[in-house]
Amino acid sequence: MTWGPPRQLTGLTARLALRHGTARARFTALYVALFLLSGTALLVVAAVVASGASSDSEAAPGSGLGRPATAALAQGRIDQLEQQLAQAHDLQSRQILIGSAVALGVMGVTSVGLGWFVAGRVLRPLRVMTAATRRITADNLHERLAIDGPGDEVKDLADTIDDLLGRLENSFDAQRLFVANASHELRTPLTTMRASLDVALAKPGPIPEATATLATRIRAELDQVDHLLEGFLVLARTRHAEFTDSARLALGPLALTALTGRAEDIAAKGLTVREDRIDDRAWVWGSRTLLRRVADNVVDNAIVHNVPGGWISVAVRAEGDDAGVSLVVESGGPILDRRRVADLAQPFRRLGADRTGGGRGSGLGLSIVAAVTQAHDGTLDLYARPDGGLRVTVTLPRTADTGEGVAR
DSSP: OOOSSOHHHHHHHHHHHHHSSOHHHHHHHHHHHHHHHHHHHHHHHHHHHHHHHHHHHHTSOOOOSSOOHHHHHHHHHHHHHHHHHHHHHHHHHHHHHHHHHHHHHHHHHHHHHHHHHHHHHHHHHHHHHHHHHHHOOTTOTTOOOOOOSOSSHHHHHHHHHHHHHHHHHHHHHHHHHHHHHHHHHHHHHHHHHHHHHHHHHHSSSOOOHHHHHHHHHHHHHHHHHHHHHHHHHHHHHHTTTOOSSEEEEEHHHHHHHHHHTTHHHHHHHTOEEEEEEEOTTOEEEEEHHHHHHHHHHHHHHHHHTSOTTOEEEEEEEEEETTTEEEEEEEEOOSOOOTTTGGGGGSTTOOSSGGGSGGGTOOSOHHHHHHHHHHHTTOEEEEEEOTTSOEEEEEEEOOOOOOOOSOOO
């Protein structure tokens, strides 16, 4: 006689129930399953005991031999009463079993709520740890979980996470210090080499043409290294959100200033500039220096990686409070791989030799734009145009149009 579903089906149901859902739901299902199994086992034991008692009653001696007629009549009455008593006992046993089954069902439903509550209490320290861990980012690694309580598994886990945060904080500090110190220290020999070139070229007397050409080339390479070091400093500063000049800024003047400052480069390449839309309501809050660097970098990218006689389109839009403010710089150029265009936001990533910019590109321009945008809670979107070129869209949260802190 089987008392439940096949073992394989039960195991499959249990595995499916425990693999899906939250840990609290799995704990609740486990509590309810254990309660129902123990309650069912108790009912089975009660049914077996009741069945044994009924069998003993039916097996009681019924009548004797050689008794007088009056004794036989009395014995018959006794047998009838015993039969009625056995029927009453069976009825009472069935009622008890039915009542117990109903009570088991009611308690099974109640155990769902109780199991949910108990599981919540058990998992509460883990929820606290999860919330605290989510609040801790690269900008506040000095914070710790600091979970109080007995020295159990949860406390050990919290202490382990605190130790990990401490190691991460030391690693971030060491990385930032190394980049800053290395960049500053390397600028000293660069300055010395520039001064040596200037002195050599300023000496009286004719200078060989080959020497002058070599000096010009070396100075251009030194400028490239200087730009690379400056990019390292900006990345290190941005990724640690070190803003000392935050203010309300109009994004339109930043874009126009970037175009004006590169008028000679635009004219040398024969580019046509289109100012599609410069919205006066495009106000943001952020670092004046870093956001100016964003505008400079996206305009530089559009110039350097463009084709001679190409075009550049610049627009600054304020679509709404929720949509934010967008700086859109679009340009012509070679056709890019749409599947890999997002890699341009990574340091030193290029999509082929045609995006080296004739040696001018450092490979950090768009990665700096991505880092600064992320630090200002914005988004960067890179779109490869079907007929060639790139569209760069920088979207930042919009702030109130107060007229304060305009960057010109």
